[in-house]
Amino acid sequence: MDIARGEELPYGVEECEQYPMFxxxxxxxxxxxxxxxxxxxxxxxxxxxxxxx
Amino acid sequence: MMDTRTHxxxxxxxxxxxxxxxxxxxxxAYRAVVGATTAVAARLYDPEQLAxxxxxxITQALGVGxxxxxxxxRPGEIVIxxxxxxxxxxxxxxxxxxxxxxxxxxxxxxxxxxxxxxxxASAGVTNVRWLQGAMENxxxxxxxxxxxxxxxxxNLSPRKSRVFAEMFRILRPGGRFSLADIVLDDDLPPEIATxxxxxxx
Numbered sequence: 001m002d003i004a005r006g007e008e009l010p011y012g013v014e015e016c017e018q019y020p021m022f023x024x025x026x027x028x029x030x031x032x033x034x035x036x037x038x039x040x041x042x043x044x045x046x047x048x049x050x051x052x053x
Numbered sequence: 054m055m056d057t058r059t060h061x062x063x064x065x066x067x068x069x070x071x072x073x074x075x076x077x078x079x080x081x082a083y084r085a086v087v088g089a090t091t092a093v094a095a096r097l098y099d100p101e102q103l104a105x106x107x108x109x110x111i112t113q114a115l116g117v118g119x120x121x122x123x124x125x126x127r128p129g130e131i132v133i134x135x136x137x138x139x140x141x142x143x144x145x146x147x148x149x150x151x152x153x154x155x156x157x158x159x160x161x162x163x164x165x166x167x168x169x170x171x172x173x174a175s176a177g178v179t180n181v182r183w184l185q186g187a188m189e190n191x192x193x194x195x196x197x198x199x200x201x202x203x204x205x206x207x208n209l210s211p212r213k214s215r216v217f218a219e220m221f222r223i224l225r226p227g228g229r230f231s232l233a234d235i236v237l238d239d240d241l242p243p244e245i246a247t248x249x250x251x252x253x254x
Binding site: 038042045 | 090092093096097115117118119120122123124205221224225226227228229230231232233234235236237238239241242244245248250
């Protein structure tokens with residue numbers, strides 16, 4: 001099965017803060033423990049597509 | 054109409070420990086956040102898509118991408134939305150496969166399915182079905198869907214290999230999937246990685 005990688009979006013602490021599942025405690029931990037230079041891109045969202053043979 | 058048939062689920066060596074605790078934590082988190090924000094939908098969806106959605110579906114959007122946009126859905130297709138939540142992607146998919154097609158919203162939480170069904174009714178969408186069940190044990194027959202979409206949900210599972218096995222099983226030959234999900238380039242500090250809220254988010 002070939003898997004293609006499509007659109008990507010960066011997720012930093014500010015974007016995570018928009019999600020109510022991220023508690024204030026967790027956001028505070030992220031701001032304290034993740035190096036400042038990495039806080040804008042903690043993760044990425046990616047679209048994966050594939051077709052079953 | 055809800056379908057609650059089940060399939061066997063053999064454990065795998067790459068399943069995470071503490072699965073029940075993780076799953077319970079995720080369920081608790083999602084029960085607590087229904088209808089909480091418009092910021093997520095505003096970032097992920099096109100204005101044309103947002104214009105055809107009811108406010109309830111927009112405020113309950115908690116995905117991480119726009120998998121329907123990349124799914125190239127066609128009229129007549131059967132599409133399932135794994136972890137449909139408030140139903141935003143299910144509604145968009147239902148519109149894209151009409152006429153003649155059906156969108157199925159699958160979610161573990163009956164509360165979410167109730168909300169999604171209400172949002173679909175507000176949108177005037179009728180070619181939808183709602184299924185309560187786990188993505189690790191999808192209550193559908195082999196080869197029964199044309200397309201799978203999912204938005205920020207597979208990452209919530211402590212049994213991701215099982216989810217992908219189920220996806221492969223329910224897709225018909227030639228069927229396809231479009232998944233939006235989160236990837237990390239670096240390990241998170243352990244205090245963050247082990248926080249229950251991080252599993253839900």
